[in-house]
Amino acid sequence: MKTTPSDLSIELYEQPGHLIRRAHQIAVSMFHEELGRDVTPVQYAVLRMLQDRPGIDQVTLAERVGLDNSTTADIARRLEAKGWIVRELLARRQRSLSLTEEGTRVLASFVSGIHRLNGRMLDSxxxxERSDLIRLLQKFVHIHNDQSRAPVRSD
Incomplete structure (x- = not known):
């Protein structure tokens, strides 16, 4: 049986992977519109985790945010250079990370922008539907967590 290209094609905008990629592009763009370019969404996630878990070690931070260790180390160096965090050497060459006073002020300055961002993303x-979207995204991430190159690990 001979197949044609139309037999093999799947509508692009019915493919979850493509839609997730586009949603991510849109979310990052909206993040920068609200918060500017001084911080990235991943840096924001690191700062938020440090707010919740001051003094967390760098490896555990990577596990909690879903990043690989080298990316986390690079982000930590950048945030330290901005004066937003401090890294302290622990045993076995591990590092403890905490927000500085400046980092705490910067994070606090993001609160209204994050609320606006969340509103812009969900108000339509x-x-x-808002709660369904969040619930389904959480479920998807939880179910497929181990498929990530940096699975999230928690207590």
Missing amino acids: LAHD
Whole structure:
């Protein structure tokens, strides 16, 4: 049986991977519109985790945010250079990370922008659609966590 290209094709905008990639592009763009370019979404995630877990070691931080260790180390160096975090050497060449006073102030300055960002992302959806979207994204991430090159690990 001979197949044609149309027999093999799948509508691009029905492919979850493509839609997730586009959603990520849009989310990053909206993040920068609200918060500027001084911080990236990943740096923000690191700062938020350090707010919740001051003094966390760098490897555990990577596990909690879903980053590989080398990326986390690079982000930590950048945030330290900005004066937003401090890294302290622990045993076995591990590092403890904490927000500085400046980092705490910067993170606090992001709060209203994050609220606006979340609103912009979700306001066009009905209330039940918003909670469904968040619930389904959380479920997807949880179910497929081990497929990531940097799975999230928690206590």
